[in-house]
Amino acid sequence: MTATVVEPDQTQRVRSGRHVERIGLGALLAAGVLVVLLGARVVTGPLAILVSALLFVTIVGFIVIAILGGPEARRQLAPYGLLKPGMLWLALFYLAPLFTLLKQSLSSLPSRFAVEAEFNWSFGNYADALTDFRGQFTRGFQYAGAATILCVVIGYPLAYVIAFRGGRWKNLLLGLVVVPFFTSYLIRTIAWQSLLADNGPIIDWIERAKLTGPMESLGIMDNGRLLDSAWAVIGGLTYNFLPFMILPIYVSLEKINPALVDAAKDLYSPSTRAFRRVVVPLSLPGVFAGTLLTFIPAAGDFINAEYLGNPNTTMIGNSIQDQFLVQSNTPLAAAMSFVLMAIITVAVLVYTKFMGTEELA
Amino acid sequence: MSRPSLTRRQLLMRAGAFGAAGLSLPALLGAGAISATSGKASPRTRPASRRPASGGGELYVENWPSYIDPSEDDLVGTVDRFMEATGIDLTYTEAFNDNNEYFALIQPILGRGETIDPDIIVPTGWMAGRLINLGWVDELPLEEIPNAANLRDDLVNPPWDPDGTFSLPWQTGFTGIAYNIDVTERELTSVDDLFDPAFEGKIGMLTEMRDTIGLILLSQGVDVSAISSFDEAAEAFAKLEQVKSDGQIRAFTGNDYLGDLESGNFAACIGWSGDVAQLTVDNPSIRFIIPESGGISWADTMVIPKGAENRTEAAAWMDFVYDPVQAAQLTAWVQYVSPVKGVQEEVAKIDPDLAENPLIFPTEETLAQVHGFANLDEDTEAEFDEAFASIVGA
Numbered sequence: 001m002t003a004t005v006v007e008p009d010q011t012q013r014v015r016s017g018r019h020v021e022r023i024g025l026g027a028l029l030a031a032g033v034l035v036v037l038l039g040a041r042v043v044t045g046p047l048a049i050l051v052s053a054l055l056f057v058t059i060v061g062f063i064v065i066a067i068l069g070g071p072e073a074r075r076q077l078a079p080y081g082l083l084k085p086g087m088l089w090l091a092l093f094y095l096a097p098l099f100t101l102l103k104q105s106l107s108s109l110p111s112r113f114a115v116e117a118e119f120n121w122s123f124g125n126y127a128d129a130l131t132d133f134r135g136q137f138t139r140g141f142q143y144a145g146a147a148t149i150l151c152v153v154i155g156y157p158l159a160y161v162i163a164f165r166g167g168r169w170k171n172l173l174l175g176l177v178v179v180p181f182f183t184s185y186l187i188r189t190i191a192w193q194s195l196l197a198d199n200g201p202i203i204d205w206i207e208r209a210k211l212t213g214p215m216e217s218l219g220i221m222d223n224g225r226l227l228d229s230a231w232a233v234i235g236g237l238t239y240n241f242l243p244f245m246i247l248p249i250y251v252s253l254e255k256i257n258p259a260l261v262d263a264a265k266d267l268y269s270p271s272t273r274a275f276r277r278v279v280v281p282l283s284l285p286g287v288f289a290g291t292l293l294t295f296i297p298a299a300g301d302f303i304n305a306e307y308l309g310n311p312n313t314t315m316i317g318n319s320i321q322d323q324f325l326v327q328s329n330t331p332l333a334a335a336m337s338f339v340l341m342a343i344i345t346v347a348v349l350v351y352t353k354f355m356g357t358e359e360l361a
Numbered sequence: 362m363s364r365p366s367l368t369r370r371q372l373l374m375r376a377g378a379f380g381a382a383g384l385s386l387p388a389l390l391g392a393g394a395i396s397a398t399s400g401k402a403s404p405r406t407r408p409a410s411r412r413p414a415s416g417g418g419e420l421y422v423e424n425w426p427s428y429i430d431p432s433e434d435d436l437v438g439t440v441d442r443f444m445e446a447t448g449i450d451l452t453y454t455e456a457f458n459d460n461n462e463y464f465a466l467i468q469p470i471l472g473r474g475e476t477i478d479p480d481i482i483v484p485t486g487w488m489a490g491r492l493i494n495l496g497w498v499d500e501l502p503l504e505e506i507p508n509a510a511n512l513r514d515d516l517v518n519p520p521w522d523p524d525g526t527f528s529l530p531w532q533t534g535f536t537g538i539a540y541n542i543d544v545t546e547r548e549l550t551s552v553d554d555l556f557d558p559a560f561e562g563k564i565g566m567l568t569e570m571r572d573t574i575g576l577i578l579l580s581q582g583v584d585v586s587a588i589s590s591f592d593e594a595a596e597a598f599a600k601l602e603q604v605k606s607d608g609q610i611r612a613f614t615g616n617d618y619l620g621d622l623e624s625g626n627f628a629a630c631i632g633w634s635g636d637v638a639q640l641t642v643d644n645p646s647i648r649f650i651i652p653e654s655g656g657i658s659w660a661d662t663m664v665i666p667k668g669a670e671n672r673t674e675a676a677a678w679m680d681f682v683y684d685p686v687q688a689a690q691l692t693a694w695v696q697y698v699s700p701v702k703g704v705q706e707e708v709a710k711i712d713p714d715l716a717e718n719p720l721i722f723p724t725e726e727t728l729a730q731v732h733g734f735a736n737l738d739e740d741t742e743a744e745f746d747e748a749f750a751s752i753v754g755a
Contacts, residue, residue, distance in 0.1 A: 112743055113495060115472035136755070198544075198563070199625045223561045227626065228611050302755070310562065311605050311613055311753070318755030327750055328465040 020073045024080030027062040031055060032091040039096025105334035117331045125335035133319050140316035144298035147237035151294050155245035163253035177246050189236055189307050196227035228310040236304035245290035252286025288355045296344055316340055417448025420674035423479040425457040430694035439691055443681050449674045459568055459615050460488040471497040476668035480675045489528045489662045490521030490736055498664040500526050505676035508683035511702045520736040528662040529679050530700035535731050536572040536657035539632030543646045544625045551653045552580035555629055556604055564610050565618045565630030570749040571734040573631055575657040577601060586732045591744040598748045605752055613753045622647060635697035638720040651730045658731040696721055
């Protein structure tokens with residue numbers, strides 16, 4: 001008998017709980033959508049005032065329900081309330097601009113010097129972005145890929161030494177990795193211009209070491225110059241993004257208990273095998289994070305190609321910048337940005353599929 | 362002269378480096394910080410003026426970098442002399458980096474019928490022509506500029522402003538070939554020298570379409586002052602595309618070609634007479650020639666953007682710099698060809714050698730070698746720009 005009395009009471013509570021949760025979720029999503037509508041200027045004029053009022057209602061209404069609803073309702077509403085500032089931020093500063101960009105990429109300029117692009121589903125921008133800038137897209141990903149691989153090759157051993165052999169110098173060594181960040185990214189890149197210049201110190205050393213011939217035959221040097229070449233761009237990207245590779249790898253290596261390696265050795269595993277079977281798998285999350293932190297920004301970078309490249313080594317970032325700021329062709333530039341984003345997203349998804357993120361530290 | 366000239370060179374190189382930075386940075390990095398270093402202020406925001414207003418009104422002039430004599434040592438620069446003479450509170454900035462880039466900056470404002478803050482801007486002739494055609498500039502109050510009568514005869518009815526009512530040239534100059542003889546190890550004479558395989562990857566060209574394509578057109582025997590259709594220029598564009606793909610060209614640059622030319626990264630490049638005239642004084646390895654097939658002549662010209670507030674003050678400024686005595690001091694520093702009559706006599710009083718420099722006071726012979734680029738109609742210009750951007754643009 002007692003069970004039959006209690007049961008409806010419980011379902012009642014569960015039901016009202018779901019009800020409250022639905023209100024919380026609804027208010028959260030509604031606020032997000034309304035902010036996007038306002039931020040992307042989809043609604044203007046009197047409609048915008050109405051939408052603002054609705055937004056106000058969703059926020060204030062939520063608070064009112066939380067106050068009137070009693071402790072149980074408040075407990076259930078709390079997560080949505082806590083999510084709200086983040087949601088509003090994301091909606092206003094990410095979703096709304098993204099929507100604006102999307103709309104821009106499907107617009108066209110009615111005349112050559114027109115200020116406002118007209119939205120008219122012009123998918124031609126995407127066709128232009130893919131056909132006219134195929135070379136720049138390809139180069140952008142090639143250079144970013146090459147720089148990422150170089151970063152792993154240089155960064156992994158360095159992170160390994162700091163993590164396992166750093167001893168009391170660990171913090172100092174880590175500090176040295178970060179020190180270049182104290183100088184502006186741009187200044188560091190321009191500094192490479194002087195170092196690699198045709199009459200600069202590096203060419204001078206190469207010439208004195210009589211390495212010009214081998215360097216030319218390797219294709220690194222061309223007609224006596226290093227600067228303004230594809231290798232200079234890749235080198236610049238590698239240099240600039242190296243700390244983003246070293247730090248995550250270091251973090252994952254640092255967490256490995258050295259006793260695990262000792263255990264492998266106790267089981268008669270040679271050091272190389274212990275490294276391969278124990279250290280590498282455990283540090284993969286760091287490599288994964290590092291490659292993403294390096295590859296994604298490098299693929300859209302334009303500073304290195306601007307200062308260390310030549311007109312035949314421009315990357316997609318340079319093209320987007322040129323279309324936005326010099327040619328004033330915002331629809332095309334927006335379409336190019338979207339294509340770049342789409343390619344990176346797909347590449348990262350595929351990569352994640354193979355590397356797996358479950359173990360990502 | 363060597364002291365101001367040295368300073369100017371350093372300034373130019375700095376302006377080049379930071380100017381180029383300004384060109385590419387605003388999109389990703391803090392635009393504000395870069396604006397500060399390059400002196401490149403957005404035309405919407407008025408920088409803090411140098412001096413409190415002294416009752417003579419206000420004026421805001423936006424010009425190219427290193428295009429005016431600064432106050433240094435015992436020399437009083439044009440800006441300070443003007444403020445002293447008129448009591449007008451002048452804000453002078455150097456926001457121009459590239460015509461197209463500056464246009465992209467003001468287009469969203471003027472295109473909506475709003476006004477930009479500067480009272481005077483100084484685009485190159487063809488860009489002034491575009492602004493005039495778009496109706497984005499006001500007529501000059503010529504009745505308040507009596508010294509405008511000192512305008513050189515050949516500039517009275519320029520192709521970009523046939524009635525001469527909208528624009529008044531600031532400086533004029535020539536586009537030719539600059540080279541570093543330490544690197545080339547021989548004298549250059551023609552545009553074809555730029556395509557010498559020995560200089561592969563060591564040639565610079567300008568992002569200014571009329572200069573780069575203009576020189577190539579002239580070398581192909583095309584009269585740039587009469588060009589009217591894209592077909593006539595197709596061959597020149599094909600040539601440029603080819604040498605770019607071959608890796609002959611190291612960079613397409615703005616004013617920052619000077620640094621590369623001096624350091625030897627460029628064996629040769631397309632350059633502007635005033636810049637190189639100055640470099641040559643300090644560094645005899647740097648030479649400037651107008652190629653056998655001819656050079657381009659151009660003018661950067663003052664215009665008043667539509668709706669600018671301080672027309673009277675703008676007129677006072679134009680009148681001031683068109684006084685041959687004032688213009689001579691400007692010429693002695695910037696080393697370009699002054700658009701003002703009577704400057705040569707005044708410069709001779711400052712520096713007799715300078716008054717004999719054919720790149721600053723061109724002889725008949727020099728003038729016969731240079732050609733102005735024709736004023737293209739809008740559709741043709743669009744074709745030229747598009748073709749050029751597809752080669753030069755990133």
